[in-house]
Amino acid sequence: MTVICVDDEALILQRTVTMLKKTKKFDNVEAFMEVKEALDYLDGASAQLALLDIDMPEMTGLELAEKMKDKCPEIKIIFLTGYSEYAVDAYAIHASGYLLKPIGYDKLVAEINYVLGQVQAETVSAPSKTSGTRVRIETFGYFNILVDDKPVVFKRNKAKELIACLVDRQGKFVSRKDLFYIVWEDDDYDRAKQKYLDTIIRSLRDTLEEYKISDIFEMEKGLMRVVPEKFDCDLYRFLNKDRKAIEGFRGEYMSSYSWASETEGFLSDSLNM
Template sequence: MKTIVVDDEKIALMTFMEEAKNIPELEVEGLFENAEEAVEYVKENKIDIAILDIEMHGIDGINLGNIFRRLNPKIMLIYITGYEKYAYEAIKLHAAAYLVKPFSSAQLEYAVETARLLSKRGKKKIFVRTFGHFDVFVDDEPIMFKSHKAKELLALLVDRRGGTVTTDQIIGTLWEERPNDQYTQNLCSKIGKTLEKELKENNIEHILVSARGIKRVNTSEFRCDFYDLVDGDEKAAEKFFGEYMLEYSWAEERMALLSKYI
């Protein structure tokens, strides 16, 4: 889990890294002695866990946690304190855990695991249906896409099962009759941004991974009947009647490969 640590004492940060080096789940993205710098980092980056010292000069850990929560309501907070009397303040912020100095590697690992489980519990349930017509369900409710082309782009990415898809490949599939010129590339870029916006409006933007000129879906963030089928799930096989993303002509190639499951 992507993590930052904020403590205004450099030696405390070094001690933390010594305790954290054997915890594989902990991906430390940044160590900050300055709270303001940490705030700027959280504004620009997706962070899963913030580990904060409560007593700091300037912005203290409790106020810093409040700021982080406003920037990212899903961020997990773990507090470090030298005094148990401050634990109540951490509890009021619904912190995942708090550690009293000095703490052991085992205690830190337990706190991180607690944060991971709480984060997982709070995630929305996402299911992508490809059998028949393509649809995306969030907590059992279908997303009502405003842009049919943005929805088709997502369908294409789902069909590639997490593999990267380039701008040229997207254009060749979604606009096969158009020349691959600057106008079509701008159109493709616009549809990509529209998809990002629609996913964000439904709080599932994390399923899409975008970089310059390429896109993919993060298949670990959702369930999909197509994926279940090819992975040998018997229940998925019972629900497959030989129809796959019926609204998209390019999906016929995949359907030919899936015919053996009928």
């Protein structure tokens, strides 16, 4: 796992890097004082986490985060700053975490654990080994399916988005046409697109078969759905008022998909009720 740290103050940058290495959570820690160098790095590599100073002269950390997400959409962002008034702006662009300087080691570790989903994984009761539940679906932050705690790799991004949409529909059957218009929005559902949708569905089914989890997906007479009882999901536990799931929601839901904003708003509003 790779983490990027960007700060224009050399001493603070070095201290942050030292603390990151001390956690022993990362295979690679990359440090940059220049935002251009950090962006250039992402042209040829990927990173799972970035710690960004907000107040930098060349480009603000908020602007840098947006550019980083363009290059590496699933990167998680923790902002580091001495100014608490930046918090609202940070979460407006779906920051995963936020720390005020000076940063303490314990707080840094806690925030990294939270952002990477480790706290949630540790506090949620593990399924019984005899229950057959091997599949965990994450929707808070970015969408991922994990089998025995290992992420499922989809050959086609649209196949992943398709099943993400079905997870969002919470087990309800959705027609092929309706699903197409949700995922492809304003595109026309013509014969060519129907054939393309067939290709995406086949790719999805092939991937689920490969990971031996085809039972989480059902399709009959042109209708599709996921089977909620076949997997664990943070969204469903949140809706069932599970305390740990509610604490695990940080205002960010399936961040890669524009159609997920309605559910994200509902979840956020639920916290304020």
